Amino acid sequence: AQSxxxxxxxxxxxxxxxxxxxxxxxxxxxxxxFWYVQSPGQGLQLLLKYFSGDTLxxxxxxxxxxxxxxxxSFNLRKPSVHWSDAAEYFCAVGxxxxxxxxxxxxxxxxxxx
Amino acid sequence: xxxxxxxxxxxxxxxxxxxxxxxxxxxxxxxxxxxxxxxGQGPQFIFQYYEKEERGRGNFPDRFxxxxxxxxxxxxxxxxxxxxxxxxxxxxxxxxxGEETQYFGPGTRLLVL
Numbered sequence: 001a002q003s004x005x006x007x008x009x010x011x012x013x014x015x016x017x018x019x020x021x022x023x024x025x026x027x028x029x030x031x032x033x034f035w036y037v038q039s040p041g042q043g044l045q046l047l048l049k050y051f052s053g054d055t056l057x058x059x060x061x062x063x064x065x066x067x068x069x070x071x072x073s074f075n076l077r078k079p080s081v082h083w084s085d086a087a088e089y090f091c092a093v094g095x096x097x098x099x100x101x102x103x104x105x106x107x108x109x110x111x112x113x
Numbered sequence: 114x115x116x117x118x119x120x121x122x123x124x125x126x127x128x129x130x131x132x133x134x135x136x137x138x139x140x141x142x143x144x145x146x147x148x149x150x151x152x153g154q155g156p157q158f159i160f161q162y163y164e165k166e167e168r169g170r171g172n173f174p175d176r177f178x179x180x181x182x183x184x185x186x187x188x189x190x191x192x193x194x195x196x197x198x199x200x201x202x203x204x205x206x207x208x209x210x211g212e213e214t215q216y217f218g219p220g221t222r223l224l225v226l
Contacts, residue, residue: 044217090155099146099161099210101171106155
C-alpha cells in the first residue's frame with residue numbers, strides 16, 4: 001500500500017539551531033516527492049520537490065531535502081531555524097496517477113526564542 | 114499573478130444540508146484537485162479534474178461530487194452533510210493532469226453542526 005510516514009508529530013527547536021524533519025514513504029515505484037508547509041488556518045505552500053536527478057534539492061526559505069532511495073526517505077533540513085519557521089510541515093508523494101498526492105500526518109514545528 | 118483562490122473562506126452548515134465550494138486555479142493551469150483535511154491530519158485526496166473531465170477519485174462516498182467549468186474553475190459539492198464532513202477543504206491547481214506540481218489555495222473551512 002502507498003503511504004507516507006512522518007514519525008515526529010511535534011518537534012521543538014531553539015531559534016538558530018539546525019532542523020531535520022523525517023519522512024519515509026512506501027510506494028511501488030520511485031515517486032515524486034514534495035514538502036509543503038502550512039501556517040495556522042492557511043493553505044499549503046510548496047517548499048521543494050524532487051522528480052529526478054540530483055538527490056539533494058534546494059527549496060525556498062533556506063530549506064533543503066535529500067532523497068535516499070535505499071532508505072525510502074526524503075528528510076527536510078534547515079541549517080538555522082528562524083522563529084517564522086514555526087508551522088506544520090507535510091511530506092507528500094505522488095506519481096501522476098490521477099493527480100493524487102498522498103500526505104503524511106504532518107510534523108508540527110515549534111521554535112523557542 | 115494571483116494564486117489559487119477559494120470561496121467562501123468559512124462556512125457553517127447543519128447535518129443533512131448541501132454545500133458548494135468554489136475554486137479558481139492559477140491562470141494558465143488546467144487541472145484542479147480537491148483535498149479534505151480533517152483537524153490534526155494530512156490532506157486526503159478527493160478528486161482531480163482536467164479539461165472538465167474527472168481524472169482521479171479518492172475513497173470518498175458518492176455524496177461528494179465535483180465539476181470543472183470551461184474557464185477551468187471548479188466546484189465541489191457535498192450532499193447530506195455529516196458531522197464528520199467538518200474539515201478544511203483545499204483546492205490545488207496544476208498546469209496539466211498527472212505529473213505536475215500542485216499549488217494549493219487557502220482552503221474553505223466547513224463546520225457541520
